[in-house]
Every structure is written in C-alpha cells, then in structure tokens.
Amino acid sequence: MTSVTTSTNGPREAHRPLRADARRNVDKVLRAAEEVFATEGLAVPIDEIARRAGVGVGTVYRHFPTKQALFQAVVMVRLKALVERAKALSGAEDAGAALFTFVSELVEVAVKKRDLTDELAQEGLDDEVHAVVKGELQGAFEVLLQRAQVGGCVRDDICSADVTALVMGTCMVADRHAGHDATSRLIGVICDGLRAHPHQ
Amino acid sequence: MTSVTTSTNGPREAHRPLRADARRNVDKVLRAAEEVFATEGLAVPIDEIARRAGVGVGTVYRHFPTKQALFQAVVMVRLKALVERAKALSGAEDAGAALFTFVSELVEVAVKKRDLTDELAQEGLDDEVHAVVKGELQGAFEVLLQRAQVGGCVRDDICSADVTALVMGTCMVADRHAGHDATSRLIGVICDGLRAHPHQ
Amino acid sequence: MTSVTTSTNGPREAHRPLRADARRNVDKVLRAAEEVFATEGLAVPIDEIARRAGVGVGTVYRHFPTKQALFQAVVMVRLKALVERAKALSGAEDAGAALFTFVSELVEVAVKKRDLTDELAQEGLDDEVHAVVKGELQGAFEVLLQRAQVGGCVRDDICSADVTALVMGTCMVADRHAGHDATSRLIGVICDGLRAHPHQ
Amino acid sequence: MTSVTTSTNGPREAHRPLRADARRNVDKVLRAAEEVFATEGLAVPIDEIARRAGVGVGTVYRHFPTKQALFQAVVMVRLKALVERAKALSGAEDAGAALFTFVSELVEVAVKKRDLTDELAQEGLDDEVHAVVKGELQGAFEVLLQRAQVGGCVRDDICSADVTALVMGTCMVADRHAGHDATSRLIGVICDGLRAHPHQ
DNA sequence: GATGAATGAGCATTCATTCAT
DNA sequence: AATGAATGAATGCTCATTCAT
Numbered sequence: 001m002t003s004v005t006t007s008t009n010g011p012r013e014a015h016r017p018l019r020a021d022a023r024r025n026v027d028k029v030l031r032a033a034e035e036v037f038a039t040e041g042l043a044v045p046i047d048e049i050a051r052r053a054g055v056g057v058g059t060v061y062r063h064f065p066t067k068q069a070l071f072q073a074v075v076m077v078r079l080k081a082l083v084e085r086a087k088a089l090s091g092a093e094d095a096g097a098a099l100f101t102f103v104s105e106l107v108e109v110a111v112k113k114r115d116l117t118d119e120l121a122q123e124g125l126d127d128e129v130h131a132v133v134k135g136e137l138q139g140a141f142e143v144l145l146q147r148a149q150v151g152g153c154v155r156d157d158i159c160s161a162d163v164t165a166l167v168m169g170t171c172m173v174a175d176r177h178a179g180h181d182a183t184s185r186l187i188g189v190i191c192d193g194l195r196a197h198p199h200q
Numbered sequence: 201m202t203s204v205t206t207s208t209n210g211p212r213e214a215h216r217p218l219r220a221d222a223r224r225n226v227d228k229v230l231r232a233a234e235e236v237f238a239t240e241g242l243a244v245p246i247d248e249i250a251r252r253a254g255v256g257v258g259t260v261y262r263h264f265p266t267k268q269a270l271f272q273a274v275v276m277v278r279l280k281a282l283v284e285r286a287k288a289l290s291g292a293e294d295a296g297a298a299l300f301t302f303v304s305e306l307v308e309v310a311v312k313k314r315d316l317t318d319e320l321a322q323e324g325l326d327d328e329v330h331a332v333v334k335g336e337l338q339g340a341f342e343v344l345l346q347r348a349q350v351g352g353c354v355r356d357d358i359c360s361a362d363v364t365a366l367v368m369g370t371c372m373v374a375d376r377h378a379g380h381d382a383t384s385r386l387i388g389v390i391c392d393g394l395r396a397h398p399h400q
Numbered sequence: 401m402t403s404v405t406t407s408t409n410g411p412r413e414a415h416r417p418l419r420a421d422a423r424r425n426v427d428k429v430l431r432a433a434e435e436v437f438a439t440e441g442l443a444v445p446i447d448e449i450a451r452r453a454g455v456g457v458g459t460v461y462r463h464f465p466t467k468q469a470l471f472q473a474v475v476m477v478r479l480k481a482l483v484e485r486a487k488a489l490s491g492a493e494d495a496g497a498a499l500f501t502f503v504s505e506l507v508e509v510a511v512k513k514r515d516l517t518d519e520l521a522q523e524g525l526d527d528e529v530h531a532v533v534k535g536e537l538q539g540a541f542e543v544l545l546q547r548a549q550v551g552g553c554v555r556d557d558i559c560s561a562d563v564t565a566l567v568m569g570t571c572m573v574a575d576r577h578a579g580h581d582a583t584s585r586l587i588g589v590i591c592d593g594l595r596a597h598p599h600q
Numbered sequence: 601m602t603s604v605t606t607s608t609n610g611p612r613e614a615h616r617p618l619r620a621d622a623r624r625n626v627d628k629v630l631r632a633a634e635e636v637f638a639t640e641g642l643a644v645p646i647d648e649i650a651r652r653a654g655v656g657v658g659t660v661y662r663h664f665p666t667k668q669a670l671f672q673a674v675v676m677v678r679l680k681a682l683v684e685r686a687k688a689l690s691g692a693e694d695a696g697a698a699l700f701t702f703v704s705e706l707v708e709v710a711v712k713k714r715d716l717t718d719e720l721a722q723e724g725l726d727d728e729v730h731a732v733v734k735g736e737l738q739g740a741f742e743v744l745l746q747r748a749q750v751g752g753c754v755r756d757d758i759c760s761a762d763v764t765a766l767v768m769g770t771c772m773v774a775d776r777h778a779g780h781d782a783t784s785r786l787i788g789v790i791c792d793g794l795r796a797h798p799h800q
Numbered sequence: 801g802a803t804g805a806a807t808g809a810g811c812a813t814t815c816a817t818t819c820a821t
Numbered sequence: 822a823a824t825g826a827a828t829g830a831a832t833g834c835t836c837a838t839t840c841a842t
Contacts, residue, residue, distance in 0.1 A: 058826095065817095166373070168369075174365070565773045593793025662826065667812065
C-alpha cells in the first residue's frame with residue numbers, strides 16, 4: 001500500500017507542509033486506525049490505535065483533534081477511492097453495467113471494512129471537508145446513475161439518494177450475512193429492483 | 201398504546217405472576233427504554249432510562265439483570281408484534297401482496313423505532329428465549345415467502361434470510377432518509393427486485 | 401439441631417413473646433445466616449440469607465434491624481455455647497488440662513465457622529446484650545485460667561485477655577492452614593507457651 | 601520514610617524506567633494506600649485513596665490495573681522489607697535469638713500496619729510475582745528457623761508454615777490488644793512455646 | 801406479621817482529552 | 822513535535838435498607 005495521504009497535506013491544516021516525520025506519523029496512525037476501525041468499529045479506544053501505530057496518544061491528537069475526526073479521516077480515504085472508481089466507471093460503454101458494477105464493488109468493500117458502514121451510518125456530524133468529499137461521491141454517483149437511466153437500464157422514478165440508501169442498507173447488513181454468495185444475491189435483488197420498471 | 205406486557209408474565213421468570221405495582225413498573229421501564237433506545241440507540245445510560253421511567257436504577261436492574269437484557273426485552277416486544285403480523289398475513293389470498301405488505305409495514309415501523317434496527321444489527325448476544333422468538337419470526341416469514349414463491353410472485357433463487365437481510369438493511373437506512381415517499385420508493389425497489397425474475 | 405433460640409424471646413425486644421410462626425422465622429433466618437456466614441463470612445448479601453431461609457428480606461429486617469445485628473446474633477449463639485462449655489470445664493480435676501481442652505475446642509470450632517473468627521475480629525460495634533455475653537465468656541474463661549494458674553499449670557505473667565488474643569489469632573489463621581494436624585501443632589505451641597515458665 | 605519504590609522500576613512493568621513525575625505519583629499513591637489500607641482495611645474506595653494521594657483516580661488505575669493489584673503492591677513493599685530483615689538476621693551468632701527477634705519485629709510492625717495483616721489474611725489472590733516474594737520470605741524464614749532448630753533453640757516438630765501461621769495470628773490480634781506490653785507478652789508466649797520441647 | 805419490590809448511594813473501572821516533560 | 826502521564830466525568834452494577842401491598 002502506498003502512502004494513504006497522497007492527495008492531501010495532512011488532515012488538520014491542509015496548507016502547512018508537514019515535516020517528513022510528522023507525515024510519516026500521520027500515515028502510521030491512519031493505517032492503524034483503518035485496520036482497527038475496519039475490524040472493531042468505532043468502539044476501539046484511542047490508546048489502542050496509538051499503540052498499534054507505534055506512537056503516543058498525544059501524537060494522534062496532534063493530528064486529529066478528536067476521535068471522530070480520526071474516524072472521518074479514515075473513512076475519507078475510502079470515500080476518495082470510491083469517488084475515483086465511480087469516475088473511472090462513468091466513461092464505460094454499458095452505463096447499466098457500470099452502475100451495477102460500482103454498486104457491487106462498494107458493497108463488497110464495505111463487507112470487509114466495518115468502518116465504511118459505520119461512517120455511512122453517521123448522521124450529522126460531518127465537518128466541511130468531509131461534506132465536500134461526500135458531495136463528490138454523490139456527484140460521481142449521480143453521473144453513473146443518470147447515464148444508466150438515460151440509457152434505459154434503470155428506472156426513472158428514483159433518485160441517487162435512494163440508490164445510495166439502498167446500497168448503504170445492504171452494506172450494513174451484508175457483513176452479518178456470511179458468505180460471498182449471499183452478498184451477491186442481495187446485490188442481485190437490489191440491481192434487479194433498480195432495473196425493473198416500476199410495478200404499475 | 202396498551203400494556204406492553206400483555207402476553208407475558210414478566211421478563212425474567214415467566215413463572216410467578218408479578219405484583220400489580222411491579223408489573224406497572226416493568227411497563228414503565230420498558231416504555232421508557234423503548235422510547236429512548238429508539239431515539240438514542242444502545243448508548244443511553246441506564247440511569248437515564250430509570251429517570252425517564254420515574255423509577256430508581258435498582259428497579260430497572262431488578263427486572264432486567266443487565267443492560268443488554270433490557271435491550272433485548274424491548275426488541276422482543278417488537279419481534280413478537282412482527283410474528284403476530286406475519287402469521288395474520290400468511291392466510292391472505294394474494295400471497296405476493298401479503299409478503300410485500302409485511303415488508304412495507306416492517307420497514308415503516310423500523311423507521312420510527314430505531315432500536316429495532318439496532319437489535320437486528322446486534323450480532324451474537326442472543327440468549328435462548330431471544331433465539332426462539334427470532335426463530336418464530338423467521339418461521340412465520342418463511343411461510344409468507346414460500347407462498348409467494350409458489351404463487352410465482354417472487355423469484356425462487358433467494359431464501360428468507362436474504363429477504364430478512366434486505367429488509368433490515370432498508371430499515372437501517374430508511375430513518376435517515378426522511379419522508380414517507382422516500383421510504384416507499386426504497387420499498388418499491390426491493391419489492392420489484394424480489395418480484396423480478398433474475399437477470400440472466 | 402434443636403431451636404437455636406431456646407434461651408431468649410427473640411433478638412430484638414427480649415420481652416414481648418413472639419407468635420409461634422414468628423419465632424419459627426427467626427429460627428430459619430438464624431440457621432440460614434449461621435450456615436452462610438460460616439462459609440462465606442460477612443460479605444454475603446442479606447438477600448441471599450433470606451432466600452436460603454425461605455423468607456423475604458423484610459422478615460429478616462423485622463427481626464434484625466441491621467445486617468450487623470444479625471451477624472452478632474449468629475455469633476451470640478456460638479458465644480453462648482462457648483460459655484456453657486467453659487463453665488462445664490471449670491469443675492474439672494486437672495485445671496491445666498481443662499484450660500487446654502477449652503482452647504483446643506474453641507480453635508477447632510472456629511476453623512469450621514468462619515463467622516466466629518470474623519466476629520472475634522470485630523472491634524467496637526458491640527451492643528449491650530452482646531457485650532454481656534462476651535463478658536460472660538470472658539468471666540468463665542478467667543475462671544478456667546486462674547484455676548490453671550493457681551494449680552501451677554500456666555504461667556502467672558499473663559492475663560485472660562492475653563490468652564484470648566492468642567486463641568483468636570490462632571483461630572483467624574488456622575482455617576487457612578489446612579489440615580487437622582497443622583491446627584493441632586499450632587495449639588500445641590500456644591499451650592506449651594502458656595505452660596512454660598517465662599524465659600528469664 | 602524514603603521513597604517506597606527504591607528497589608523497583610515501578611509496579612507494572614519493571615522494564616521501562618518511569619518518568620520522574622510518574623515515579624513521584626506512584627509513590628504518592630502507594631503511600632496513601634499504605635496509610636489508608638492500614639487504618640481502614642481493604643474496604644476503602646479507590647477514590648478515597650486517590651484523593652488522599654492528591655491524584656485522579658485515573659492515575660491510580662494507570663499504575664495499578666486493579667484495586668487488588670494496588671493492595672498487593674502495598675503489601676509487597678512490606679514483604680520485601682521482611683525478606684531483607686530475615687536475610688540480615690540469618691547470619692547472626694545466636695540462631696535462636698535471631699528467630700525470636702525476627703518474630704518480635706514482624707509482629708510489632710504489623711500492629712501498626714493493619715494492611716499487612718489483611719494481606720496475610722487473603723487467600724487465593726496471589727499472582728505470580730506476589731507468590732515469588734512470598735516464597736522468598738518463606739525461604740528466608742526457613743533458614744532462620746532451621747538454624748534455630750539445629751542449634752537446639754527451637755523444637756523440631758514444627759515447620760516454617762506453622763511459625764508463620766502463629767506469627768500471622770498474633771499480628772492479626774495484636775493491634776486490637778492495645779499497648780506495647782501486651783504485645784510483648786503475646787510474643788513471649790509464642791516464643792516460649794516454640795522454644796519448649798513438646799509436652800509429651 | 802410477612803413479603804418482596806423499590807430505592808439510591810456507593811463502587812470499580814474505562815476512556816476521551818489535556819498538558820507537563 | 823512527540824510522548825505518555827494525568828485527569829475526571831461517566832457508566833454499569835450491587836446491596837443495605839425502607840415501605841407499599
């Protein structure tokens with residue numbers, strides 16, 4: 001895995017260049033947090049994350065003013081990856097397939113990374129930066145959806161928020177529903193439901 | 201709302217009929233817990249529940265030996281209601297409509313009662329009683345589903361666990377997705393996806 | 401075992417005759433408490449005692465205003481038995497043997513009944529009645545000791561409080577020092593120390 | 601009194617040298633605990649100890665993961681002192697005098713420090729470290745005893761565990777038996793009992 | 801009198817966050 | 822900048838005691 005923070009100067013003040021060792025620490029923390037949030041969810045103590053990262057708690061707090069902030073930063077990484085993926089798929093031939101692929105992949109990731117699900121479950125505690133990324137994701141996703149709708153592959157009576165919700169729901173439930181096959185079936189139902197033209 | 205404990209002698213030992221005042225307290229606690237779990241989730245302190253119920257903490261603990269136990273009791277009430285509803289619907293003419301009605305209602309309820317969602321999200325904390333009720337629900341649900349499948353209204357490649365999962369997911373997400381219309385749209389997609397014959 | 405309360409009208413108000421069933425309850429409580437204090441010490445919850453006695457907590461409190469009071473009542477029974485024994489032995493031929501027998505028996509009992517030890521360990525929380533019994537025990541014991549000293553079997557430079565202390569100490573330690581033999585050896589040392597004429 | 605932690609790097613992990621301020625706090629906590637356990641026994645709330653030490657509860661828990669752990673640490677300090685003393689005495693000319701001196705001193709200390717007594721009274725809560733120190737004490741004590749037995753100053757039919765028990769018992773009782781003279785008399789009896797050749 | 805439900809102060813322990821080193 | 826020690830509010834739970842039934 002390459003540096004998790006490639007596209008930013010750091011989580012707190014995005015404009016002051018961090019010293020090399022500081023950036024290294026931010027990275028270690030993010031990586032540890034990623035891992036531990038992914039497996040244990042938000043419940044994990046900060047001390048544990050610091051321990052795993054091999055730094056002191058103070059260091060964690062220097063870079064992330066709050067546990068929530070760290071959590072969001074972790075998810076941000078994933079959100080960004082999703083944005084990339086959505087953008088990449090938005091040029092595809094088959095607009096329907098592109099949307100369904102995206103949805104499938106998203107769910108598959110979330111099944112493995114509990115924090116993504118947790119994040120999606122969070123309500124109103126987003127800061128601005130976060131909101132921006134979420135907006136980007138929404139935007140990229142909307143493109144995917146509209147192309148699919150325009151192409152007639154997806155019903156017209158739903159909006160992107162609806163699809164997002166359905167996907168989130170599936171994410172939240174999928175990791176409890178052991179096995180890859182089960183997940184696929186869930187995705188299958190959702191996708192078919194989207195494809196279907198509304199029951200008159 | 202009528203007494204929450206109509207069909208049981210009390211949460212702990214179903215054997216000795218509770219004194220009238222005790223019954224009243226159990227009810228007050230359950231109601232407070234219901235409300236507060238629904239809005240705040242599992243995180244609320246027991247003291248808060250006791251306060252809202254107008255009883256001492258000790259009273260809560262007398263009836264529910266553990267916070268988890270209280271939580272489960274709260275959900276049990278809902279689960280039982282669901283079982284009733286599922287059973288009632290399983291005699292309906294139109295098997296497909298019955299299933300879809302059940303699903304819709306369930307989601308509508310869960311939107312208002314966040315604890316149901318939380319419960320469904322809980323993993324391994326089931327005690328036996330709990331498991332039994334969940335089993336009953338699963339059973340009743342299965343009847344509903346099979347009848348719908350036999351009648352050709354629902355695809356054959358999914359099992360009741362799948363549907364349960366989809367419904368749960370929708371529940372979890374629906375309350376964040378304000379508005380009755382939005383919820384209906386989600387349910388619509390799910391139901392159409394279930395109705396659809398799998399995309400080859 | 402016959403009624404534990406033969407020589408009293410009840411622990412609280414020694415002068416109002418108790419109804420038969422009340423006395424029966426006092427007895428049940430005392431017996432349960434005896435057993436449970438003996439094995440678990442003072443730490444046991446009152447509820448547990450009530451449960452074992454087959455009565456409600458309220459009943460326990462009706463007869464014993466306080467946990468301490470119950471505890472003392474239990475020990476009183478034992479203390480009284482000790483008084484009897486001491487008196488019985490004070491007429492014996494061999495005054496030295498009588499004293500040593502008493503001491504041995506006392507320790508042996510205490511090894512089995514933790515509460516006796518606990519009680520002996522209690523400091524200043526005795527009520528009057530209690531003090532009286534303790535006084536009697538002290539008195540009876542003093543007789544035993546003086547006779548042994550007069551007979552030349554026990555050194556003169558110690559008082560009954562000293563012996564009591566030594567015995568208590570041995571009690572407290574003896575139950576941790578598994579085995580009958582070990583206990584005997586401890587008693588042996590103490591008795592020989594008492595017999596010995598002080599090291600000049 | 602000098603630093604309580606002279607011979608150790610700290611209670612938890614003997615591996616990393618504690619920061620000066622941390623060391624100071626550990627000391628304050630130990631001293632407060634010592635004092636308060638000595639006067640009130642194990643029953644004192646941790647908060648009280650923290651208050652007296654002038655630190656927050658969290659600090660106590662940082663250094664001692666458990667109330668029991670703190671208690672043991674307190675006693676450990678004393679046990680270690682005893683080990684030292686026993687070792688120092690084991691080279692003395694007069695083996696009998698050495699043993700009796702040790703016993704006397706131990707009791708005199710325990711009279712003032714009730715926690716020692718409490719500790720000795722504890723049953724099965726020994727962790728390994730603790731067991732080791734107790735073992736050392738036993739060992740050092742055994743040397744003292746054997747030398748005295750070989751020299752003919754102490755009877756042969758008892759083992760070090762017996763003597764320990766007798767001493768403990770005396771400790772437990774001695775502080776209730778106010779006055780230096782009384783304590784001396786108790787010790788006198790014990791020592792004479794040990795010296796005595798068993799009564800046939 | 802008996803019962804056991806209710807009470808609530810009390811306690812051990814955790815953990816996010818701050819701050820001295 | 823980094824560290825990790827200190828803090829203390831918060832929480833789940835227990836149990837002696839009181840009181841309505």
